Amino acid sequence: MLSFIFNSCQDKNKKTMKEEFKWKESVSCPLGYPVDVFMGGLELTDGGYTSLFSGLHTGKGGWGSEGRSMSHGKKPLPKRLNVIWISFVEKTFYHVDAELDYEKIVGLFKRGYYTLSMDKERPEPFREDYGTINVGFAPGGVAVVWAAGIGRQLEIGRYQGVKTEIPKEQVEKLKDEPEYSMLRPEYQESVIKNPGIIPQEVQDANKGKPIPIGKWDSYRKRYNWSMNLDIPDKGLSNRITCFSYNGEMEILFGDYQIERFKIPEELKWNTPRKRSIPKMITFSWITKENILKSGAITFNEAQIFKAFEELTQGMAEGIPLQITIRITHTGDDASVWLEGNGKSIGLYKSEVKIF
Structure with missing residues (x-):
């Protein structure tokens, strides 16, 4: 399965599109429901690949907020989301492999948008560019993709992940890799009990309550x-x-x-x-x-x-x-x-x- 992710990123749809835009990837999650990307990311139109593996995400900025980025630069836009992530509160791995609405994405990046000027010397509205593909993961296997720019973020689509298990033979091969920690029950438990990751007041508010599956769809x-x-x-x-x-x-x-x-x-x-x-x-x-x-x-x-x-x-x-x-x-x-x-x-x- 681990090799499947990388192979599919290279093998699916080899058609090359030369249009490039300056953008970065980002990961989001709701506060109280931290996630980490185990493997995979965004497949680009030229057959390339942008990883979403960038460390633990806490959602402190709220659902839709941007997280850290590892590859800001000029490159083709994504056409597919293919990723495995862990939802710590659920102690569940999800896999989503879905085609993105490329025409919608490229249309937004080409058009850009107008925003207000804060410059008193040049008060005219000016054109701004989208510069982020933000991928959100919520409980229940929900994956949402947004296109974002300064002062603007629009949804591209919502996709459904499926529960998945990492084969034991692959787990053994990862013992010296950073991804291995996600597989350890004691680490998963430490994440959801850590007030630096899930604030204590959020832990207390959610204690004894079922995970609100469907909330982010509503x-x-x-x-x-x-x-x-x-x-x-x-x-x-x-x-x-x-x-x-x-x-x-x-x-x-x-x-x-x-x-x-x-x-x-x-x-x-x-x-x-x-x-x-x-x-x-x-x-x-x-x-x-x-x-x-x-x-x-x-x-x-x-x-x-x-x-x-x-x-x-x-x-x-x-x-x-x-x-x-x-x-x-x-x-x-x-x-x-x-x-x-x-x-x-x-x-x-x-x-x-x-x-």
């Missing part, structure tokens, strides 16, 4: 929703960043930018679009006195998921919804609501910060 459900920033005294929205539970992230342009520059419709902050449910939204606005203010809304997971389900229950798919952030007239606090279908639900458990 994060992928999309709804047709847009944002509404209700600003007092004719202030103008400036920059809105949406961090979604499914690992996606996007920076959107507010009215202050839209009035000054030509902004693609899909990057305007109030354009309705199918998105997954947001985990956090950060925003800024320009007051009538031309003062820049900013804020952040961190949603309560149970409350916001329940609200989306309640407003769409029994309705046709694609019903438009709106997340409204109402800033107080004093500009130092805000409330947040989910609206749609003639109803409005206050998301009172959200954490609100205004800076």
Whole structure:
């Protein structure tokens, strides 16, 4: 099996594509569910290979966050994910061998995306490039691939791994290799009990509870929703960043930018679009006195998921919804609501910060 991974990386689809882009690989996992890649990685269009073996991943940045990289540089893009990894909490090895949506990946890398300038001398939006292929592993054998750049991350696809065992004869050959530690039950146990890997409060919260298989698939459900920033005294929205539970992230342009520059419709902050449910939204606005203010809304997971389900229950798919952030007239606090279908639900458990 161990040789199978490497051989398949070389033998499958020898067609060479010369297009190259500057990018790096990365591995992600949810906090509380550390993983390590045992063997394998991303197969490239020229028959080459980028390994995902880069050490233990703790998920401290959350699902979708980038981990370390070992091969940043110009090279062809990947066409296949072929990897064996260990889910420590499950004490299970998974193997996934799946074709990636290459056309989607190369389309994103060719087009790039527009983002906001932080340079006062050159305030015009500028083109940014995607530079990371991020691979996430979650319990139940879930593998998700994202394309990421500064301030942006989009899902490429979701793939299913299957439980696998490493043959004993191969285990014997690995006793002097770093991969061998993953096979030892005492090492696996030490990982899941280490508060430096899984914070003690997370261990305590998860103790006695079943692993929430399917949770990360539920994060992928999309709804047709847009944002509404209700600003007092004719202030103008400036920059809105949406961090979604499914690992996606996007920076959107507010009215202050839209009035000054030509902004693609899909990057305007109030354009309705199918998105997954947001985990956090950060925003800024320009007051009538031309003062820049900013804020952040961190949603309560149970409350916001329940609200989306309640407003769409029994309705046709694609019903438009709106997340409204109402800033107080004093500009130092805000409330947040989910609206749609003639109803409005206050998301009172959200954490609100205004800076």
